[in-house]
Amino acid sequence: MSASSTPPAGSAAPRSTSSESTRNAWATGGSVFAAVLLLLYGAIGIIQGIAGIADDDVYRQVGDYVFKFDTTAWGWIHLILGAIAFAAGWGVLKGATWGRAMGVGLAVLVAIANFMWLPYQPLWAIIAIGIAVFVIWSLCAERGGRPLV
Incomplete structure (x- = not known):
């Protein structure tokens, strides 16, 4: 009998493959959730924007703040x-690289804009900053060019 380099039948698979596939599953799940959060934030941002454009009385400034813009x-x-x-959320769901890149860049801009938005809607601005941080992390954690759904 000659010695072969293949492991005998019934032997356990290397543990790195199992933990790697678990890690990839979590990262993919995080990317799907990030895409859905981008879609949701996009819809809410559109409504929030229309409310600010339509009537200056919808939002009131809480206190004196450095970043003063008209509503x-x-x-x-x-x-x-x-x-x-x-659009970025839709691109991430479809597995587009541009959607991922745009999602990360946009999440950075959203975090900055909501920091400056703090005097108008403090609770929502803090929540939006947290969502943006999660989106950045999850889109950077998983790599792949395949559609997520």
Whole structure:
């Protein structure tokens, strides 16, 4: 009998493959969730933007703050960011590399814009910053060019 380099039948598979596939499953799940969050944030951003554009009385400033913009200008900012976020979320779901890159870049812009939006909607701005951080992490954690759904 000659010695072969293949492991005998019934032997356990290497553990790195199992933990690697588990890690990939978690990362893919995080990417799907990030894509859905981008879609949701996009829809809410569009509504938030329309509300800011339509009537300056919808949002009130809480206190004195360095970043003072007219709420109509904020409405346009949120409307544009929301539309782009929706498109990026759709691209991430379809497995497009541009959607991933746009999602990460847009999440950075959303975090900055919502930091500056704090005096108008403090609770929602903090929640949106947290969502943006999660989106950045999850889109950077998993790599792949295949559709997620």
